[in-house]
Amino acid sequence: MTSQTSRFQHPRWPMGHTLPGWLLALVLLPLLACTRDSPQIDAGPPPNVLVILVDALRADHLGTGGYDLPTSPTIDALAADGVVFTAAFAHSTWTKPSIATLFTSLYPGQHGIDRVGIQEGDSYRTDVLYEGYDTLAERFQAAGYSTFGVLNQIHLQSRFGFAQGFDHFEAVRGLGAGKLNQKLLQQLEGGGSSPFFAYRHYLDVHWP
Numbered sequence: 001m002t003s004q005t006s007r008f009q010h011p012r013w014p015m016g017h018t019l020p021g022w023l024l025a026l027v028l029l030p031l032l033a034c035t036r037d038s039p040q041i042d043a044g045p046p047p048n049v050l051v052i053l054v055d056a057l058r059a060d061h062l063g064t065g066g067y068d069l070p071t072s073p074t075i076d077a078l079a080a081d082g083v084v085f086t087a088a089f090a091h092s093t094w095t096k097p098s099i100a101t102l103f104t105s106l107y108p109g110q111h112g113i114d115r116v117g118i119q120e121g122d123s124y125r126t127d128v129l130y131e132g133y134d135t136l137a138e139r140f141q142a143a144g145y146s147t148f149g150v151l152n153q154i155h156l157q158s159r160f161g162f163a164q165g166f167d168h169f170e171a172v173r174g175l176g177a178g179k180l181n182q183k184l185l186q187q188l189e190g191g192g193s194s195p196f197f198a199y200r201h202y203l204d205v206h207w208p
Contacts, residue, residue: 053202055153096116103164177202
């Protein structure tokens with residue numbers, strides 16, 4: 001399979017990403033049915049679902065990963081009251097294909113996202129997530145959820161296909177976690193009574 005052809009794209013380069021990446025995704029979400037035909041269980045009102053991803057955060061520098069310094073007290077407290085997956089790996093060495101996999105459950109060799117953008121004069125060429133893929137946000141949207149995306153990551157802009165299924169999607173550059181939280185809270189306040197699915201993507205620890 002190849003990714004969607006568009007003005008942001010040029011012919012694919014050979015795929016060669018097979019090693020686990022150093023991108024750690026901290027994903028906080030209940031178990032979801034994986035098929036459309038799964039039986040529905042009446043368990044009361046549907047829960048709100050929040051996915052938090054910390055770009056480039058090393059698992060071995062968290063308390064839950066055995067690190068000696070108190071770098072992550074909030075994450076450690078959450079982990080103590082939840083479930084920790086100790087064999088979780090990014091499917092690429094960098095953000096864009098990793099998040100495409102997170103959103104679609106497809107391997108990079110399937111969704112075809114593998115190139116950094118190239119600026120050529122007034123044009124910009126890169127891989128775009130194919131509209132025909134069924135994304136995590138689209139699944140929630142189809143189930144009656146309000147969907148929100150607030151992130152600081154240049155590779156995940158809406159023009160690259162990552163806004164699929166989000167009612168509200170904001171990809172902003174240069175904002176820290178606190179400002180992103182404020183933006184998301186503002187969106188949620190106007191989200192009505194529907195349950196929500198929200199995705200936040202922090203970049204604070206990336207550059208250091």
